Amino acid sequence: MDNAALYVLAAAVLFGVGVYGLIVSAHLMRKLFAINIMGNAIFILMVAVAGPIDGAPDPVPQALVLTGIVIAVSATAFALALMVRLYQETGRATLADDNGPGNDD
Amino acid sequence: MTASEGLALLLLLAGSGFYFAGTVGLLRFPDAFCRLHALTKADNLGLCLICAGLAVLSADWRIASVLFLIWLLGLLAATVSAHLIARQARQAGADNIDPPEAS
Amino acid sequence: MLGIVLDLVIIASLIALAIQVVSGASLFRGIIHFIVMGLTLALAWARLGAPDLAMAEAAIGAGVTGALMMVAYRRLVEITPDHNPSRTGSRSRLALPIAVGAGGLVGLLGLGATLSDPEPGLAGLAVLEALQDEALGNPITGVLLLYRGLDTLLEIAVLLTAFLAAVAVTRREDLDYSITTRDPHTPLVGALLAIIVPLTVLVSVHLLKAGSHDPGGAFQAGAVLAACGVLLVLTSRVSASSQSRPLIGLGIVAGLISFSLIGLAAMLRGEPPMALPGMWAVYFIETAMMLSIALTLVLLFAGTESLRRNQHG
Amino acid sequence: MMDLLLFWTPLLLVVVSALTGIVIFIAGERKARLRIILNLLAAVLKVLMVVLIGLLVLAGHTPEFRISLVPGLDLVLRADALSLLFATLSAVLWLVTTVYAIAYLERSPNRARFFGFFSLCVAATMGISLAGNLLTFFIFYELLTLTTWPLVVHTGTATAIRSGRTYLRYTLSGGVLFLIGLIWLYGITGPQDFIAGGTLAEHDLDHRLSLQIIFVLLAVGMGVKAAIYPLHRWLPEAMVAPAPVSALLHAVAVVKAGAFGLVRLVEDVYGPELVAGLGMDLPLLLAAAFTILYGSVQALRQVDLKKRLAFSTVSQVSYIVLGIAVGGPLATIGGIVHLVHQGLMKIILFFCAGIFGNLLGIKYIHQLDGVGRRMPWASACFTVGALGMIGLPPVAGFVSKWYLGAGAVAVGREWVVAVLVTSTVLNASYFLPVLKRIWLNPPPDQWPDEVQVSRIEIQALVGSAMVAALLALGVGLLAGHPLSPLSWATAIVTEYFP
């Protein structure tokens, strides 16, 4: 695969975008977007950096990434449920204020 | 480039053109009904052409039939969703079916 | 040449979409862009020679994640109709340098790894070699079930855990909350369901079966089946329920239990744990996993722990 | 059978009080009768066990309990002559203090907690006295800190909590220095048991500087509890504790543990010769001498009776340190015997201060006018203690001072005698006015805060003070008896200076 280096660079940019989003976003769902983007970048990287075997792609990283995708969706699903509950309880979908009411007892 | 490849290219380009037109319509048309109009008609035709192009390219009846099935499913989904959206739009009496927070 | 152009187009769209996702003005559009990005990513996987991943990405990464995000968004909007959060947090001055640094580091490492005389992975070689003795044609399914079965088993456990944890943090009264389109009983919807539901079941079974030789497998099939379930939930054919039902519960854990028990049973035959007794076990486990994945994803989508059928469905 | 006895008795001696403490905790606040019985029973049992061990030692055995904490690192409890001296003192005084404390704390809250920790505290003291090596000593030394803290803060007032904090700040910091010194020392020598005369001489050439620093670390670590200037500040503050606690802190447990540790350090770890060889004896001596004078001067300035006693303790405990720092057999005998004598005398004084404070509400010295007429027996005891502190024969204090002075002259450090004389003058000048007030001044019309208590309570309080006073007189009068502390100390010292 001659395009591996290209996709590695794409992964790098996507990772950077994810990091940026993670930092600047206050809303939790945006943070989840960002984390998912970072995750995708890493998945691309994992497949792209593994050297091909006899011209065919290495199946192991693909299997790992497949597992990774399912884990990512699981974690996202839970995070979304948590976010909804947090919003119900506190009226906020951010983590900005840690000293708000309810931090005690 | 063989003849069949040329045909396929033609079909694919035409399909892309229809998709493009449909997308422009989606973005530019003023209300929900017009947008649906652009989406359903142009996009379905685009899908049809692209499927056809791919079928020619593959030169395999099995793949061609699967592609045909895909087109049918696309039609079905587009029909139902257009129907539902249109109903909603009419009931709401509004021309804007975007979610509450948008724009 | 054309390939490079295609790659560049895909990559450019990916990056543009990612930027849109993190910095777009509207949360809702962010979700849409995220889904589109997932689909684009599927193309990227295809370009990288990973059709299994392409399918999984389209079905799970874009489809299921997108649907979950949509439904979460909807709940936020229901609580506060004008839910339009401010776009950014406060610490934005350092964000760009940090992001560039992080991206740069990843790029440097990735390029270093790609360009430095890539040896074929030993594990990959071993897989391809070992696979010749098996009746499996798809090396990825081989890795997932035969060679690294524990990963897959624990991955199912992760999904189960996410489900349990999501239920645990959901308010009790919300477990009965139903998400449907506004009028789910128009004749057209009925017709659609009549066609789509059998078809998706067919497709998922096909994917499952194909998975042993061609791209596909339990995860992709489960995701497709889940889409069917999501449709049924949305059209109010089934709806959320806080009443736990043994059958539903069994469906949720079927994958985990069957894989674990078959994996443990190997020890009764004097084999190491996780050794599968034959192809039938692969199919059996994959079927059970498909059901579990589908059901769990539908439940996560519906935000509940159980489902009930609606009478007027 | 004999082996078993020799192995387990040292541990039992520690465990019996620890167990008592734990049972008292479990029994809870309500079961007062059970608590009293347990306390007395355990205290008596302890005395008996000490006697048993004493007999074993006299018969030429060495009871020793040993388990391994970390491979190569043992916890050793061993009864040698010195440890037996301290153990006897603790056991006897514990018995007396227990009787006193039961009466003193009648009707006050949190008694289960108090007596529980009281017992644990004694267990720790026993551990210190029986410790067969420096590590064991350290373990019980820290345990002592832990178990006395609840006693110091027992009243639960803000002042008590504050002085508890001071107490911890000093003792725990001292513990850290101790620990560093200990680790360092073991690095040089490997784990070693206490041996008369010490075992470090062979390392002198290679590690001279290290040994000096280690000595300072260990001495400071122990000096904190021994309240050597400038590490004494916690002691007067700890006066907020109930009187039995003060008595115990000052006479037996904490302060004495520090002094005892210094004795062990000089005699059994380094050996007197090496201490002198390293040039560490003079600094120690100077510190002790200064503390003696400083404590006395401070005591003179106090108007609060317990505070005055506290500074008196600061001063008196340094006599012990002085004794071992002077070097030579006679002074060492004086120091070691003062370990016992000071304990006996100081406990009398605190008992009496507690009686005056508890029954009459007396807190300040000027309030003592005419107490002698109101409470003749208690006042008599107080007098015995005070005179002993001054060093008047035949009370025990005289014996110690005599030996200290004679010892100093014997090694050619005559100036120490001047310190002793000055200190005696100071002692007299802060105790004699008190005695004058007690006996000669007329009593006031009304005592500050007189409370009515039952006869038996008074009897228990005054009785324990009298027992202590009799003991103090006894060890002074019978100093020549073969079983007296003096003879004992002489026997111990013969091992150090063969």
Place this chain on the structure above:
Amino acid sequence: MTTEALALIVFVPLLVAAGMVVLPRSWLGLLIRIGLLPLPFLLLIPTMEVVDNGAYRVVLAGHDSPLGIVWLLDPLSLLMLWLNVGITLLVSLHASFSFPPSDQPARRFWPLWLILFASMNALVLSADLFNIYVTLELVTLAAIGLIAVEGKPAALRAAMRYLLLALMASLLYLLGVGLIYGQTGVLDLYLIAEHLEPAWLTITALALMIVGLLIKSAIFPLHAWLPAAHGNAPGPVSAILSAMVVKVSVYIIWRLWFWTAGDWDLDSAATLMGILGGLAIVYGSVAALVQQRLKMIIAYSTVAQLGYLMLLFPLASTLAFQAASYHLVSHGMAKAAMFLAAANILRSVGSDRLSRLAGIDQRLPLDVFALALAGVSIMGLPPSGGFLAKWLFLEAAREQEAWGWLVLVAASGLLAAAYLFRVLAVMCLHPRRRLRSDRRRRAPNLASVAAILLAVGAIVAGFASAPVLDLVAAGLPPGLAP
């Protein structure tokens, strides 16, 4: 036999958790017992194996690495298994009162609890980098679900923060795994070393993995999520989080550092890790000193105590290994005891604000006792497991003449004493108003007994150290073995 036992140790709790989803609630009590009680007995078999023959490999599915996944049972993983089983069992005793099987929340709590348990067992056994990733995710998700299980706003917020950081940490770890696989094509962490040169690329990849794990184990300055998460979780969850969950990540770091990268020259990095540990100790203690809530104090104490585990890197010797492992054991028990006691206090008083705990020792003597006893070990005062760990650290530092570390370890106990005695002093303070004893809300005595047992365990660890230390000495990484 060992293979079977190990497989059961991982799968029994997992299957029981699955069973809880299917079977009706009336089965819950029985299932809990099935999932937990046989474990110590099962663990005896691997223990005998290790004692007799040393390390033991389980080749899962019969496919050895690099093809398949391998479990490695060596003395260190055995120690972690015992720690996990022991502490989880005792904490479960407490949890069976805070989440009684007859109550509704129990159905939410117990499956996650057992999954957490099983996943930590799987984690410490795993010898495969990617399998470790999957198990770490399992651990994290189960733990966070448990934090949020009561739905209190503060806990939800803490859980969310933890989740985001943990996901990020996992990604860093995964990135490292991907790069290392790209270089070597191997995932077995004991095999990698053979295929890997310590080039900048691999070192950076390893560093990424370690940073990810440092986040998960809340090592200063990556600790920000921990206090709120541990301080607001339900009592038993706090206990297991502080006692085990953060530790297993540290354990993985040890594996990577001393086994995978055992031959590399990482001295300056090791010093950095040590400095982080030192800062953690100081920062955590000082932060604990200014907290107003009991559980927050205990949580910050965890931040501080985790610092000691970092000292292993610069000291890196047999003694240091024994010290760090022993610290793992004693802190695990002591901290679990403290959180359980705090949970009982919180339940009885309705608040864990220090200002409301004056005189609580009269009302809840058992819990205060447990707290104090565990505190002795945390402060490193003798006789306790904490003291012994500290002693071993000091010996290790002295052995290498690392005086800075020596003074740090010796003096840091004072900091712990400062914040713990502050708590104890408040509890001994006379209450301004009389506390009314509310019998109904009082935790049952057995719940306190669980705390006391753990605290006593931490103390007894100060005497019966030989088995653990011998075990650790037998399982030293190749570079450290004498």
